[in-house]
Each structure stands twice: as C-alpha cells, then as structure tokens.
C-alpha cells in the first residue's frame with residue numbers, strides 16, 4: 001500500500017476541479033484527477049506533473065457505474081483508503097434559444113443535469129464511503145451552488161454574513177461533509 005494522503009477530485013480537468021487539484025497537490029497530497037475525457041484528463045494532469053506536483057489522471061465519468069467501480073477498485077488496491085473526496089463534477093446546460101425557466105426547461109436538460117449533479121454525486125459518494133471510513137480523518141467536499149441552500153434562502157442576511165463554508169457533522173466521528181459555495185454567488 002502506498003502511504004501519504006490521497007484525494008480524488010471529480011471533474012478535475014478544468015475550472016474549480018483543476019485548481020482544487022493543484023492546491024491539494026501543493027500540500028503534498030497525492031491527487032487523482034478524475035475526468036470523463038481521457039485526452040482532457042491526461043493533458044490536465046500532465047500540466048500539474050510538469051510543475052512537479054503529485055497528481056495522476058483517473059478516468060471517471062460520474063454518470064457511468066462501471067467507471068466508478070473501476071476507480072474504487074484501483075484506489076482500494078493501491079492505497080487501501082481515500083482521505084479526501086471532492087465531488088466537483090457538474091454541468092449547467094441551457095438548450096439553444098431557451099432559458100432554464102420553469103416553463104421552458106426541457107426534460108432532457110433536467111435528466112442530464114440530475115444524472116450528473118445529483119445521482120453522480122450520490123453514487124460516487126456511496127461507492128467511496130467504505131474507503132473514506134478507512135481514513136483516520138476522511139473528508140467529503142461537495143462543491144455546490146448556494147442557490148438551493150434552504151438555510152441560506154430562509155435567512156439570507158445571516159447566512160451571507162456567516163456561512164461561506166458550512167460544516168455538518170456526519171455519523172462517523174472522524175468524517176465531516178463540507179458544503180461550499182463560491183463567494184461570487186454571495187454577492
């Protein structure tokens with residue numbers, strides 16, 4: 001088994017996932033950069049490897065059960081645990097000529113969005129929970145929008161002042177789920 005902390009970031013080939021990967025790797029954490037495209041994933045990992053960072057590409061489409069299973073099997077075999085899971089992969093679609101209003105959003109857009117942003121996150125998390133529980137201090141980070149936050153919408157002023165990161169304790173003593181949203185949406 002390989003030592004040192006290990007993290008898995010979904011949707012790591014660009015955007016927030018890429019930058020999260022960089023910053024975790026800069027802390028000396030081995031980062032498995034999940035991406036659904038082999039080409040884009042390898043290119044992103046190569047860019048950080050060139051900077052001397054301990055990252056690797058791992059093929060991971062969060063809507064594909066076989067890829068989730070393969071990723072978990074590989075991580076279990078090599079590391080025996082997962083210290084950090086960053087659920088970052090997400091889509092925001094709008095069909096040409098429409099806006100995603102209640103009246104016009106299409107069922108296809110909704111299905112694709114829920115498959116990736118909701119079911120992908122749930123299935124990845126369920127699959128990796130046994131490996132995260134093997135970590136002495138496992139973490140799950142769900143990168144999300146603040147918009148659907150019930151707490152924030154109920155008490156907008158208090159929340160925008162107080163909560164950039166809300167940590168909610170999970171059942172395991174050593175495990176926390178962190179709900180983060182971008183400060184851009186707070187303004």
Ligand SMILES: NC(=O)c1ccc[n+]([C@@H]2O[C@H](COP(=O)([O-])OP(=O)(O)OC[C@H]3O[C@@H](n4cnc5c(N)ncnc54)[C@H](OP(=O)(O)O)[C@@H]3O)[C@@H](O)[C@H]2O)c1
Pocket residue numbers: 010011012013014015016017034035036037040060061062063088089090091092116120143144145146182184185
């Ligand atoms: N940026 C913001 O202001 C903002 C605000 C609210 C919420 N968020 C959330 O933050 C997360 C990252 O946002 P971002 O701005 O960095 O987005 P982004 O630049 O569009 O990156 C999204 C990443 O997710 C990947 N992805 C999409 N579907 C996937 C799938 N089925 N399996 C695996 N990977 C998949 C994309 O891969 P491809 O390159 O292959 O498409 C890409 O790597 C998302 O969950 C987003 O909803 C962002």
